[in-house]
Structures are given as C-alpha cells and as structure tokens.
Amino acid sequence: xxxxxxxxxxxxxxxxxxxPETNTLRRGEVKSIINPFDTYALEEGVRIRERYGxxxxxxxxxxxxxxxxxxxxxxxxxxxxxxxxxPAFAGADTLVTSCTLSQAIRKTGEWDVVICGRQTIDGxxxxxxxELAEWLEAPFVAYVTAVEEVTGSTMRVxxxxxxxHEVVEMLLPGVxxxxxxxxxxxxxSLRGLARxxxxxxxxxxxxxxxxxxxxxxxxxxxxxxxxxxxxxRTRRGEMIEGDPKGQVEALLHRLRSAGIxxxxxxxxx
Amino acid sequence: MIEVRSDLCTxxxxxxxxxxxxxxxxxxxxASIGEGCNLCGACRDAxxxxxxxxxxxxxxxxADDSYRGVWVFAEQQDGxxxxxxxxxxARGRExxxxxxxxxxxxxxxxxxxxxxxxAHGADQVYLVDDPSLATQQEDLYAAELVRLVRQHxxxxxxxxxxxxxRAFFPRVAAVLKTGLTADCTGLEVDTEKRVLLQTRPAFxxxxxxxxxxxxxxxxxxxxxxxxxxxxxxGVARQGQVVRVDFQRERVTAxxxxxxxVRDIAERVKLExxxxxxxxxxxxxxPENFAIIRELADALGAAxxxxxxxxxxxxxxxxxxxxxTGKTVSPKLYIACGISGAVQHLAGMxxxxxxxxxxxDPHAPIFEVANYGLVGDLFKIVPLLAERLRGx
Numbered sequence: 001x002x003x004x005x006x007x008x009x010x011x012x013x014x015x016x017x018x019x020p021e022t023n024t025l026r027r028g029e030v031k032s033i034i035n036p037f038d039t040y041a042l043e044e045g046v047r048i049r050e051r052y053g054x055x056x057x058x059x060x061x062x063x064x065x066x067x068x069x070x071x072x073x074x075x076x077x078x079x080x081x082x083x084x085x086x087p088a089f090a091g092a093d094t095l096v097t098s099c100t101l102s103q104a105i106r107k108t109g110e111w112d113v114v115i116c117g118r119q120t121i122d123g124x125x126x127x128x129x130x131e132l133a134e135w136l137e138a139p140f141v142a143y144v145t146a147v148e149e150v151t152g153s154t155m156r157v158x159x160x161x162x163x164x165h166e167v168v169e170m171l172l173p174g175v176x177x178x179x180x181x182x183x184x185x186x187x188x189s190l191r192g193l194a195r196x197x198x199x200x201x202x203x204x205x206x207x208x209x210x211x212x213x214x215x216x217x218x219x220x221x222x223x224x225x226x227x228x229x230x231x232x233r234t235r236r237g238e239m240i241e242g243d244p245k246g247q248v249e250a251l252l253h254r255l256r257s258a259g260i261x262x263x264x265x266x267x268x269x
Numbered sequence: 270m271i272e273v274r275s276d277l278c279t280x281x282x283x284x285x286x287x288x289x290x291x292x293x294x295x296x297x298x299x300a301s302i303g304e305g306c307n308l309c310g311a312c313r314d315a316x317x318x319x320x321x322x323x324x325x326x327x328x329x330x331x332a333d334d335s336y337r338g339v340w341v342f343a344e345q346q347d348g349x350x351x352x353x354x355x356x357x358x359a360r361g362r363e364x365x366x367x368x369x370x371x372x373x374x375x376x377x378x379x380x381x382x383x384x385x386x387x388a389h390g391a392d393q394v395y396l397v398d399d400p401s402l403a404t405q406q407e408d409l410y411a412a413e414l415v416r417l418v419r420q421h422x423x424x425x426x427x428x429x430x431x432x433x434x435r436a437f438f439p440r441v442a443a444v445l446k447t448g449l450t451a452d453c454t455g456l457e458v459d460t461e462k463r464v465l466l467q468t469r470p471a472f473x474x475x476x477x478x479x480x481x482x483x484x485x486x487x488x489x490x491x492x493x494x495x496x497x498x499x500x501x502x503g504v505a506r507q508g509q510v511v512r513v514d515f516q517r518e519r520v521t522a523x524x525x526x527x528x529x530v531r532d533i534a535e536r537v538k539l540e541x542x543x544x545x546x547x548x549x550x551x552x553x554x555p556e557n558f559a560i561i562r563e564l565a566d567a568l569g570a571a572x573x574x575x576x577x578x579x580x581x582x583x584x585x586x587x588x589x590x591x592x593t594g595k596t597v598s599p600k601l602y603i604a605c606g607i608s609g610a611v612q613h614l615a616g617m618x619x620x621x622x623x624x625x626x627x628x629d630p631h632a633p634i635f636e637v638a639n640y641g642l643v644g645d646l647f648k649i650v651p652l653l654a655e656r657l658r659g660x
Contacts (some may be wrong), residue, residue, distance in 0.1 A: 009628060013393065018291055024348065031419060045439070086519075091453065092448065093448060094439070095442065095443060095447070095448060095449070098443060119593070121593075122472060123471075124451070124452065124470070124471075124592055124593060124612075125450075125451035125452070126435050126451060127435075127439040127440075127442075127449060127451055129439075130435075130436050130437070130438075130439035130443070131439045131440065131442065131443040131449075132439045133440065134411075134439075134440045134443035134444055135443060138405045138523075139407070139523035139524050140407065140409060140436065140440065141436075141524060142432065142435065142436035143432055145434070156527070159432075160430045160432065161529075162431065162432055162533060164529060164530050164531040164532045165529070165530045165532070166526055166528070166529050166530075167526070167527040167528040167529070167530070168525065168526055168527065169525045169527055170523060170524045170525075171523040174523070174524075177436075179586075180586070200515070215398050221448070222446070222447050222448030222482050222484075222485045223448035223449075223450060223480050223481065223482050224480065224481055224482075225471075225478050225479070225480050226466075226480070226481050227478065227479040227480050228472075228476055228479075228480075229476065229479075230477070230479070231476075231477050231611060231614075232478055233381050237623070237635070237636075237637075237638045237639040237640055237641055238639065238640055238641070239630075239635070239641045239643065240640055240641065240642050241643075243647040244644055244645065244649045244652055245652060246463070247644060247649060248649060248652045248653050249656075250655055251624065251640055251642065251653070252653075252656060252657075253623075254640060255601065255622070258386075258622060260544075260600055260601050260622065
C-alpha cells in the first residue's frame, strides 16, 4: 500500500495586521507549523501502513524551510518526504496547487491512497483535496472520521455530513480528506528523530515534475486577489454602561422592546 | 483550433460519448469533429490516447465573451431543496439583473420538482431526475454538471458550501480548469468587465480579501448557508423547467454509499436555533462553560463557541460558530468572552440582534454588536440567567 500524505507549512498564528503606510500585510515573525489538520492526515497514513504494510510519502509545496516540517513528518512516522520548492511555485491558487501536487504524486510512483487534511488554517478553502483528486483522475471522499477497512482495491470509510455519518466505499486509487476526530497524532519517536536527522529530502522544481514555469504559481492561477482589507463595520451599536445589575436590566428592557421576550420557555426538560 | 491526430487516434469512440453537443463521429476508424465545436475540451479530456489537440493563442488574457448567465447549483436532500439554494437564488437574482442576464438553477436528484426554484427567482431550471441521482453521488453529479456547463456556458456558477458542495464543486472547477472561491461572504459584479468580485475572510480570517477570476469561465464560488437571506417565494413568478435526460451509462461511480448513521440529536440544533449563546477564550477554562449552558437553558437557546475553546478541546467541533465551523443567523446571538475575529464574525454577523459581553472595550465584537456590555462576564452572565429564570 503506497500512501501519500499532503502537508502544508502554515504560520503558527493567524493574527495579522495591515501596515497603515503601505497598506500591505504585516505577518511579523511567527513560527511556522504543520497545518494542524494535516497532522491527522499524516497520522492516519502511518496507521494504515501499520495495519496493511507499505510506505508513507509526505509531499509538500513551500519555501525551502518547509524541509524542516517534512523532517518532523519523518520523525512522526513518514518513510520518505519530497519538497516542491522554487520561486516559480509561489502564489499558486488551489487549482494550480492541486495540479502541481498531482504531478509530484505521479512522479513518486504507483500510489494507492492520498490523504489530505480537511483544509488549511491559513487558506481555509478545503479545495485542494477534491481538486487534486480530479487531476489524479481518482475518486474523493471528504471529511473522513474513520478508515474502517482497506482491501487491495477498495477502502471503506466513515465521513462526517451535516447531521450524521455516512459509510462510503471508494475504489482505489483514491483521495480522502480527514477531520480531527479521526485520530490523535503521535509524538515523534526517538528512532524517528534519528531517521529524520539523516533523511535525504529531495527538492523538486517545476522541471523535475515535468511542468513549464508558466503552468505553476501565481502566473498560472485562475484567481487573483485584487484587494485585502480590514472589514468596515457599518453597524454601530449601543454600549450599555453601568454596574452588572444595571447593565442586565437595561439589556432585558431592550430585548423585550425589540420583540424578543427571553425567559419564556416552551417546556422544561 | 481542434485537431485529431490520425497517428494517435484509435477510433475507440470515447470522444463520441464525451462530446456534449454530439458533434463527433467515427469514420474510417478515426474521430471526426463536425461543425459547431466550441473547443470545450471534453473530448480531449476523455481521449485515452491524447490524440485530440486544441490550440489556443496562448493563455487568454480576457475572458471568453460567449459565456452568459448566472447559475445556482440547487442542492437537494431526499428530494427536498436545501435552503441555501434559495439564499443563492436571492443573491443570484440581483447579480443576474445587474448584468442583464438570466438566472438558472440546476438541480440533480430523484423525484424533484423545480417549481420552488422558479418561485425563488430562477428564470429557468435544469432538472436532472434519475434514480441513480437519489443520493449525492459525487462522480455522477460532477460529470453531469460539467457536461451542462460545457453545453450552456454560464459566466457565473454558485453553490452552497455544505459538506457536499465543498467536496463536489471543487472537482467541477478542476475539470473545467477554472477558479473557485470558497465560503464567500460577499458577491458583487463589475458590470463593465462582467467580473464577479468575490469577498471572503482570508489569512485565517482576520482580514477580508476580494478575489476575481479574470480570464476563465465560469467564475465559480461557494457560499455558506445563512450568509444571504432568501426571498419569500413569488407564487406568480414564471419560469421554464427544462428536463435533462441523464445518460447514466456515460459515467462510472467510484464511490458507493453503504449506510448512514444519524448523530444523536442535540437538544437544540445550533443552525436552527432562534437564540444562540456562545462562549469564547474569555471563559478561561472548560468548566466555566457551565455559565454559558445555564444562560442557554434559561433562554431555550443553543450553545455555540468561537474557535479557541474548540481547538483547546473544551467542547466538540459541532458547537463551533465561524468560518471553519457553522454559520448561524438566529434572532438573538449572545457572545460571551469572544473577542470577535473576522473568522468568528463570518459565522454569526447576519444574526438579527447581537449582544456582546466582554471585559475588553476595544474587542472587535463590539463593532458588530447591537448591544455591548463591557464588564466581567462571570458576573453579568449568571445574573442575566437568574433574571431570565424569574428569580
């Protein structure tokens, strides 16, 4: 069973500010971490290998320092790691990111399962997983909460939907995205740390995966960001001053006059 | 221009089935493409021998102007249209009117009826009704929607950011090789360029970004439920229902639904609750959520949370309100100890009345609150609960 796990390095905090002089984003000196949702993807990949055998390959696209994150992935159980890093890759939207990752995954060889986190905490789109599946011409199941069984040609999973869980069988090779309910990621092992230190992590450029420079990164992206701004708040509310008791009375009065009559209960249970 | 390479074509006929316009024939063991081709690329994608070549003059810098119309993917479950489809039709109507074009709804399922979609604003409904579409089968849905888009060429296509929409719409975008913007909270159009201005929280939700898809069509976006308000149905509205013949044999489904387990119903469902009481980081520790539950009980309300308490594991993800959690739009939303990151505001700012209780007078939550109470939530919240219980 060849398992590929997609990882992204993200800023450890989502606090940002805008430089009032230049009107650009100031992200400050923040530590980078593995996208938290991807740690569940990695753990699940390692667990599938422990149950069924095979290899886990971690793949990431990012700046050169993302290699450190991939070492961390090896210390937590990945067998190999590959980094896609080149200035031309920068600024890719989800369509181009997924295309680029698909080319890298093909280059790693025969694969059975690709596992992604449900979304990243900086982009929050959740689109790379399903778009990647399409580029790989593979089926996709999102929001997986449990991998129940894997056979040579199928995988049975549980997925989270609005009001419950569905049990879905998917033909392999296939792509899944996982949610944090699926497992508790392990800490690095001593053996893993030693392996990670020695690991050779290849760095691939667009040419290495057979892509022209103008088919990757910002240049090839379908979407463009045209404006970044702090939201303007038009709703100006009323501040209710006073001591807690006075504040509570004033609030209740206003809610009642607004037609909301809190306190009436339809039935106790 | 489009060309079939005779040295590669095997005459297998995959392209014949793939062409949405039925323009391809196999003659003398080779594919032959008839008049009327719009270079949609379906045959090229379907060709196992890579024998079909489409040449364009580099990457187009401006969009193909032949795309017209606004489409809403109307998701249904068990034959019932989801509210988010009506909400998108309300906004889609405004966009279509601004652009001077038509609004269409596309609905796939079994035993479905398009009348409600017309009453909520659609000029036209494409109804694909087939027993195999009764459950949401991604492979079948994606293939059919792609086929319809290639045939009718809408310039804008919207879908609800439900668990199904978020998994299936990106696949459609990837096949069409066009841009998709997730979880938009604002949609406007630039009428001159016919460009959709898609606004969403970005960088973890602390700022907003406006995103466009300048050169590819359709321009695709998802919107979470309850971000836009649906219109009341206009029973007299006229529209056309187009029944689309679904050719099941054209597509292979690679996933199969084996079963469904309904989660034990929460006492009050967060998304449907008329009143929501939410707690945030300001509560300090998990035990302190007791005062939030107490206030919620006194109000018959559901309990919500901002992201930090859920990330800390104080309460399950099902309670999270915000960009990465649930979107709610209750009559009354009470935010206790929540600072109000854009990420949270995106999930609750359409509530009718927002009350904020926080000890930091500069917390952004006060900017969206109708009523702000600066003070100690550990004093105010229990007192409010007590008064509501009539003590």
